[in-house]
Amino acid sequence: MRKGNLMSVRPDIKVLDATIRDGGLCNNFEFSDEFVRELYKANIKCGVDYMEFGYKASRQLFKEEDFGKWKFCKEEDLRAIVGDNISDMKISVMADVGRCDFKEDFLPKSESVIDMVRVACYIHQIPAAIEMIEHFHSLGYETTCNIMAISQAGTSQVEEALNMLCQSSVNVIYLVDSYGSLYPENASELSKIYINAAEKVGKSVGFHAHNNQNLAFANTIDTLSYGVSYLDTTVQGIGRGAGNCATELLLGFLKNPKYNLYSILTFIEKYMLPLKETVSWGYDLQYMFTGQLNRHPRDAMSFSADGRKDYCEFYKYLLDNE
Amino acid sequence: MRKGNLMSVRPDIKVLDATIRDGGLCNNFEFSDEFVRELYKANIKCGVDYMEFGYKASRQLFKEEDFGKWKFCKEEDLRAIVGDNISDMKISVMADVGRCDFKEDFLPKSESVIDMVRVACYIHQIPAAIEMIEHFHSLGYETTCNIMAISQAGTSQVEEALNMLCQSSVNVIYLVDSYGSLYPENASELSKIYINAAEKVGKSVGFHAHNNQNLAFANTIDTLSYGVSYLDTTVQGIGRGAGNCATELLLGFLKNPKYNLYSILTFIEKYMLPLKETVSWGYDLQYMFTGQLNRHPRDAMSFSADGRKDYCEFYKYLLDNE
Numbered sequence: 001m002r003k004g005n006l007m008s009v010r011p012d013i014k015v016l017d018a019t020i021r022d023g024g025l026c027n028n029f030e031f032s033d034e035f036v037r038e039l040y041k042a043n044i045k046c047g048v049d050y051m052e053f054g055y056k057a058s059r060q061l062f063k064e065e066d067f068g069k070w071k072f073c074k075e076e077d078l079r080a081i082v083g084d085n086i087s088d089m090k091i092s093v094m095a096d097v098g099r100c101d102f103k104e105d106f107l108p109k110s111e112s113v114i115d116m117v118r119v120a121c122y123i124h125q126i127p128a129a130i131e132m133i134e135h136f137h138s139l140g141y142e143t144t145c146n147i148m149a150i151s152q153a154g155t156s157q158v159e160e161a162l163n164m165l166c167q168s169s170v171n172v173i174y175l176v177d178s179y180g181s182l183y184p185e186n187a188s189e190l191s192k193i194y195i196n197a198a199e200k201v202g203k204s205v206g207f208h209a210h211n212n213q214n215l216a217f218a219n220t221i222d223t224l225s226y227g228v229s230y231l232d233t234t235v236q237g238i239g240r241g242a243g244n245c246a247t248e249l250l251l252g253f254l255k256n257p258k259y260n261l262y263s264i265l266t267f268i269e270k271y272m273l274p275l276k277e278t279v280s281w282g283y284d285l286q287y288m289f290t291g292q293l294n295r296h297p298r299d300a301m302s303f304s305a306d307g308r309k310d311y312c313e314f315y316k317y318l319l320d321n322e
Numbered sequence: 323m324r325k326g327n328l329m330s331v332r333p334d335i336k337v338l339d340a341t342i343r344d345g346g347l348c349n350n351f352e353f354s355d356e357f358v359r360e361l362y363k364a365n366i367k368c369g370v371d372y373m374e375f376g377y378k379a380s381r382q383l384f385k386e387e388d389f390g391k392w393k394f395c396k397e398e399d400l401r402a403i404v405g406d407n408i409s410d411m412k413i414s415v416m417a418d419v420g421r422c423d424f425k426e427d428f429l430p431k432s433e434s435v436i437d438m439v440r441v442a443c444y445i446h447q448i449p450a451a452i453e454m455i456e457h458f459h460s461l462g463y464e465t466t467c468n469i470m471a472i473s474q475a476g477t478s479q480v481e482e483a484l485n486m487l488c489q490s491s492v493n494v495i496y497l498v499d500s501y502g503s504l505y506p507e508n509a510s511e512l513s514k515i516y517i518n519a520a521e522k523v524g525k526s527v528g529f530h531a532h533n534n535q536n537l538a539f540a541n542t543i544d545t546l547s548y549g550v551s552y553l554d555t556t557v558q559g560i561g562r563g564a565g566n567c568a569t570e571l572l573l574g575f576l577k578n579p580k581y582n583l584y585s586i587l588t589f590i591e592k593y594m595l596p597l598k599e600t601v602s603w604g605y606d607l608q609y610m611f612t613g614q615l616n617r618h619p620r621d622a623m624s625f626s627a628d629g630r631k632d633y634c635e636f637y638k639y640l641l642d643n644e
Contacts, residue, residue, distance in 0.1 A: 006508065183328060184540055184543070186328065218539075221505060225507060248607065248610065249535060253505070285590070312587045312588055
């Protein structure tokens with residue numbers, strides 16, 4: 001049932017660094033160009049397969065002056081960092097269903113340094129996601145569909161969603177544990193369902209973890225052992241709320257010698273430690289609560305933003321407002 | 323192969339709180355009586371099955387004035403906290419092979435509030451551990467044997483150790499991931515070997531995790547799913563270096579209604595948050611390195627004690643000194 005073992009190399013594995021995109025949710029996408037450029041260089045040295053630069057958010061819905069540039073990932077901003085991206089590492093951006101002017105904001109692939117567009121949606125938005133995916137394919141991009149908040153979907157919904165996606169042009173179907181509420185046993189059961197459906201039609205499966213219960217890394221390597229091949233990580237786990245699976249944990253685990261831990265350590269020492277002084281993320285009790293209760297982390301994020309430490313009151317509030 | 327599932331109650335589960343014992347390694351066992359008493363009361367309310375108060379260390383090898391009292395766990399000090407311990411929660415202490423005057427320092431069980439003695443040893447010390455175990459049994463105690471640093475033992479060593487222990491009077495055989503280097507796949511493979519041996523002779527298996535790779539909770543619930551029943555936790559994961567499996571994560575996971583999260587939250591808010599201001603523990607890069615490299619955390623602990631942040635230099639040092 002497991003694919004490979006703890007000693008073997010799985011050539012199908014792709015590590016996707018989502019530091020700027022998911023981490024951008026912690027600092028309003030306000031990373032300096034130096035930060036992004038040094039991360040780009042570090043990722044290349046470490047053998048990372050894809051680097052996600054941010055969102056392609058609608059400039060009609062969101063004002064450019066309210067956010068850092070990585071919420072919009074304009075072609076010229078990407079090129080200011082990567083030039084023509086002559087590296088082997090591919091570049092991805094995320095497009096949210098309903099928050100993206102996908103017909104206007106994407107160049108044909110031949111004119112863009114973007115390689116892959118990841119379409120994020122809730123499970124009821126799959127038809128809208130597929131419309132976007134087909135558009136991106138017609139432009140020449142690789143695509144993924146990241147179905148969020150999967151821990152709240154029913155089995156038949158999941159089956160139907162997979163069914164629809166398997167008939168589309170999408171390359172990778174992502175299992176997204178948005179609430180950090182999956183245990184490895186759940187995550188791997190779900191991933192087996194995804195893999196069974198995807199493999200038949202030559203598609204791959206990805207996993208995006210959240211660390212609410214300190215299980216982001218564990219869930220990532222458990223699903224990978226059952227055949228998930230696209231693995232999202234962020235440096236030091238930076239990401240909304242409890243954050244994500246840490247790149248350095250995964251790079252230390254993978255056996256393929258193309259992956260290398262050292263370069264990301266240099267980046268951490270020089271860029272992440274100073275960032276941590278002003279931006280906060282990571283496992284804490286308030287996120288554990290929402291993970292255990294299978295809830296959106298928004299209340300926990302407000303709790304953090306308000307600098308509250310009255311965990312008991314907050315827990316009672318959550319129980320009273322299920 | 324798995325015992326029960328994510329919805330079921332496993333009546334064989336025993337949660338053992340090792341906060342004072344493993345946490346004592348972070349603060350020289352200098353907890354106030356109020357702290358220990360409130361933890362004792364919180365553990366009872368939470369449904370914790372065993373509370374470990376500390377070590378029974380040799381007063382010939384260690385000077386009493388150099389440590390807090392929980393390094394020695396004298397009967398009068400225990401009774402000052404628990405009286406006759408009229409609760410259902412049992413009390414354990416740890417005795418290290420070679421660091422304990424076991425023939426002098428233990429009363430007959432009928433005269434002590436201690437219920438269980440946990441004998442900790444390295445795998446080559448099993449014969450010495452068994453001598454202690456038989457002595458504690460003759461005094462009337464429950465016993466465990468905690469075989470440390472198991473990630474460095476060979477398969478045949480493990481088999482021989484289990485063989486010897488299965489012929490002894492020991493009640494529980496513990497798998498101890500001292501270096502925090504096991505992945506869930508390793509931990510559950512090893513636990514299956516322990517369980518196969520132990521079940522035939524009516525013994526139980528326990529697991530003690532370390533959090534070097536943020537896997538303490540994941541490894542605990544993975545081994546439990548394969549039949550491990552004694553589960554060590556500490557409040558907020560307090561423990562040497564990267565710490566242990568957090569009680570609050572496990573209590574939120576277990577489905578038996580006897581376990582209750584809320585009382586430990588009150589304790590955390592009132593006692594752990596202030597403690598964290600002066601005592602440090604928990605996942606960090608230096609511990610991740612030693613976990614990934616399957617090494618004793620002593621160098622990482624010195625790195626922390628010296629307040630160093632030059633992770634790259636430290637990592638190179640570890641690679642140069644394998």
